[in-house]
Amino acid sequence: MISFVNVSKWYENGTKSVALEDVNLKIESQEFVTLVGKSGAGKSTLVKLMIGEDRPTKGKIMIAGKEVNRLSSSELPELRRKIGVVFQDFRLLPKKDVYENVAFAMEVAGRPDIEIESVVPQVLDMVGLAERAHHFPDQLSGGEKQRVAIARAMINRPMVIVADEPTGNLDPGNTWEIIKLLMKINELGTTVILATHSKDIVNALGKRVISMDQGKVIRDEKNGKYVLS
Amino acid sequence: MATLFARIFRYGWQNFSRGKWLSAATLIVIVLALIVFESLIVFSVITKTSVALLKEKIDISVYFKPTAPEEEILKIKKAIENLPETESVEYVSRDKALATFKEAHKDDPAISQALSELAENPLSALVNIKAKDPSQYAAIAKGLDNADWRPLTQKITYRQNQAIIERLGKAIDIGNRLGLIITILLTLTAIIITFNTVSLAIYSNRDEIGIMRLVGAPASLISGPYMVEGVIYGVIGAAISLAVFWPAIYWGAPYLKYFITDLDLRAYFVAHIFSLVGYQLLFGIALGVISSNFAIQKYLKI
Structure with missing residues (x-):
């Protein structure tokens, strides 16, 4: 479903700075994959390339049969609606309340109001935020914000959810709440790609682990553990 | 399509009503720009009336034997x-x-x-x-x-008044040119200040625009609400500037009459109220929408 073929990314800013080097990956439908590595290993670059936020310098990225780096600006929104993204810094729309933030993802996908009014409360209920529907992001805790971000990411039933360090700003209690939610989403049939540098999470999950270092994939194990050396 | 437009309008209104101080600051600048625009209209009326009065006073008389x-x-x-x-x-x-x-x-x-x-x-x-x-x-x-x-002729007044007539002619000419230059300069200033303010307002929303793009919002749904916000600024700005300007005209018109007796600004405003409101709306909306459109373009790229 998702494949990276000889993907490299480097930035020229006086000197050449390599972010990714010859990455080859294949992620199948309904998989739960953890991407591990130290800061600067290339995890976030991989995520950025996947959602078309940046383009690779070399190689190609295929998602559901489409080459992401060849999509035009007008074609990218459609791809992004098929990929739910969750970030460490939540990236919620500050002038919209919880309900509106989640509904926004359905609205941009052109879903009718009647469907939105029925689905959004169900998803908010699933992430435990039904009571907070009309609160604005600045009235929520970090864990709540991340649950809104996950609700927004899953509302359109995307084929994949990419979570880039989603627990980086959370306390342990909220961290496990978020991980449980992501596992639940995966059990419901959605592919989940989780980028993290938390050893505890990776080892507890016992899922496929792709380890990265200095822009390269150094290990790819089916039931892996957190190993960086 | 109707749903898309309804959503664009709703987002535009939300941006405006929830923007608080940013919306207020932008609105104030638009109101000031519109007051400059209205002042230019008054300036033009005063200039035209004064020039017409001066012209009225100049003539040549030929006296016959x-x-x-x-x-x-x-x-x-x-x-x-x-x-x-x-x-x-x-x-x-x-x-x-x-x-x-x-x-x-x-x-x-x-x-x-x-x-x-x-x-x-x-x-x-x-x-x-x-x-x-x-x-x-x-x-x-x-x-x-x-x-x-x-x-047959006894006297032609031009010869006696030639210097005054020529000076008045030059004064009228300079008045017209000066009026045009001031109008262009002030209009440009108002447009540039408004454009910069709207650009800053959109710049401060760049993260939100980025989030919308990542969620998969099409360009129309990202830029559309900013156009709507531009229209809202234009309409509310026109209403506020008229509410400020009209009493000023009402109060100031009798004093202006001391200097230019033929000038009745109150009557002029009453007679031209619909076209003035129309120009205000058009100028305000055009300022808001064009500024928003220009400012948002660079944030819509990949």
């Missing part, structure tokens, strides 16, 4: 009317001149007494000539300097 036959004077009048520079020619016969003089001095017994003692009308017939443009009086005066007419 008492012996000049009326049919000859009328021929000359006809010839002057045919000059391309002539706006209008008014003929005042000797009898009419006398009647006007008597009417003007009816309360002065000395003059009335002196006139009644004269055997015949001492006043000359004359024609008052107005040019289409103050700069054309010289050409008209040259046209009057006709050898065939000279034996």
